Each structure stands twice: as C-alpha cells, then as structure tokens.
Amino acid sequence: MDSRVRRAFYIGRFQPFHLGHHKVISEISKNVDELVIGIGSAQDSHTPENPFTAGERIMMISRGLKDLALQYYVIPISDVYRNAIWVSHVKSMTPPFSSVYSNNPLVSRLFNEAGYAVLYSPMYNRTEYSGTEIRRRMLSGEEWKHLVPEEVVDVIDEIKGIERLKEVAMKGDIETLE
Ligand SMILES: Nc1ncnc2c1ncn2[C@@H]1O[C@H](COP(=O)(O)OP(=O)(O)OP(=O)(O)O)[C@@H](O)[C@H]1O
Ligand SMILES: NC(=O)c1ccc[n+]([C@@H]2O[C@H](COP(=O)(O)O)[C@@H](O)[C@H]2O)c1
Numbered sequence: 001m002d003s004r005v006r007r008a009f010y011i012g013r014f015q016p017f018h019l020g021h022h023k024v025i026s027e028i029s030k031n032v033d034e035l036v037i038g039i040g041s042a043q044d045s046h047t048p049e050n051p052f053t054a055g056e057r058i059m060m061i062s063r064g065l066k067d068l069a070l071q072y073y074v075i076p077i078s079d080v081y082r083n084a085i086w087v088s089h090v091k092s093m094t095p096p097f098s099s100v101y102s103n104n105p106l107v108s109r110l111f112n113e114a115g116y117a118v119l120y121s122p123m124y125n126r127t128e129y130s131g132t133e134i135r136r137r138m139l140s141g142e143e144w145k146h147l148v149p150e151e152v153v154d155v156i157d158e159i160k161g162i163e164r165l166k167e168v169a170m171k172g173d174i175e176t177l178e
Pocket of ligand 1: 011012013014015019020021024101102103104121122123124125126129130131132133
C-alpha cells in the first residue's frame with residue numbers, strides 16, 4: 001500500500017442511507033484521500049429494522065454520494081457473531097485502511113483493541129437524521145423524503161421499498177401475536 005494514501009474506514013447499516021451519513025462522509029472526505037464504507041449486517045434484509053438488502057444499500061450509497069469528489073469503496077460486511085474476530089473479518093474483506101470513524105461503542109472498542117485510531121464524528125440533526133426515525137415515518141405515512149439524498153428516494157421507489165417495509169412490519173406484528 002502507498003503509505004501516502006490516507007485511507008479510512010466507516011461502517012453503518014444504512015437502513016436507509018440518510019443525510020446524517022452524507023454529512024459525516026462529506027466531513028471525513030476533508031481529512032482523507034479514500035474512504036472504505038462498510039455496509040454492516042450485510043446478511044440482513046426484509047425485516048422492520050433492516051428492510052433493505054446489501055445490494056440495495058450499495059445503490060443508495062453510490063448514487064447518494066455522486067456529488068462528493070471522493071474515492072470510496074462500498075463493501076458489504078456480514079456479521080460474524082464472534083466479536084473477538086470481527087476486526088480480522090472486516091480486514092479480510094476491505095482495502096487496507098489506517099483509521100476508523102465510528103460512534104458505535106462496540107465498533108470503537110474492537111478497533112481500538114486491534115491498534116487502530118478511532119475517531120468520533122459529531123451527530124447532525126439526530127432527531128430526524130436517524131434510520132429508526134425515517135423507518136418510523138415511512139411506516140406511518142409521514143414525510144421522510146427530505147431526510148435522505150434525492151437519489152435514495154429514487155432507489156427506494158425503484159425497489160418498492162415502502163411497500164416492502166410495511167409488509168414485513170405487519171408480518172412482524174402477526175408473529176408477535178402468535
Ligand atoms: N445524524 C447523524 N449524524 C452523524 N452520524 C450519524 C447520524 N446518524 C447515524 N450516524 C452514525 O453513522 C454510523 C452508521 O449509523 P447507522 O447506519 O446505524 O444509522 P442510524 O441512523 O443510527 O440507524 P438506526 O437508527 O437504524 O440504528 C454510526 O456511527 C452512527 O452513529
Ligand atoms: N461481531 C460482529 O459481527 C460485529 C461486531 C461489531 C459491529 N458489527 C456490525 O457493525 C455495524 C455497526 O454499524 P452501526 O454503527 O450502524 O450499528 C452493524 O452492522 C453491526 O452489526 C458486527
């Protein structure tokens with residue numbers, strides 16, 4: 001690896017990719033040459049908490065970052081359910097990186113223990129720029145489109161994402177009742 005290239009790692013579930021994520025990446029891009037974006041829990045989809053597939057999240061991120069002049073790589077990362085080996089698992093799937101950006105305490109601890117510098121980013125408009133809040137709005141029929149990049153609205157429309165979310169959420173209710 002060219003040691004002059006500053007390459008960082010940023011991971012999230014991106015269910016969906018929203019303007020908070022976009023702002024974080026835009027800020028990170030001022031400090032790095034390249035960014036490796038990990039799509040966490042890549043194996044999950046079609047549930048109320050994780051409605052979108054890894055491939056759909058790749059579309060949201062790639063199209064949603066078109067306005068940024070940043071070299072980035074989007075890599076799906078499945079969970080391994082063994083925290084002690086997770087950093088090695090991530091490294092086995094990604095281009096090499098020297099720093100990590102995360103606000104997730106477990107992610108920070110695991111990377112710290114593996115010898116990485118972990119940087120926190122400020123939270124932007126967290127009451128609205130939140131996957132949980134956006135999924136809640138999608139389910140209740142409230143406005144959500146202004147909380148994600150416009151390209152993400154197109155992706156969710158293309159994959160009939162709202163219909164899917166409503167259906168899997170309803171199925172969740174039925175399963176809870178059984
Ligand atoms: N509004 C925001 N401002 C800054 N960072 C954010 C914001 N929302 C999420 N992040 C950070 O982005 C990373 C990925 O977050 P994630 O994909 O879980 O989004 P989320 O909005 O927290 O989703 P969910 O509510 O579904 O858990 C985490 O480190 C998280 O702290
Ligand atoms: N053992 C593991 O598989 C392990 C450990 C730490 C984080 N993760 C994943 O990293 C991602 C972190 O993203 P968030 O900060 O959005 O929660 C999640 O998808 C989480 O499941 C997985």
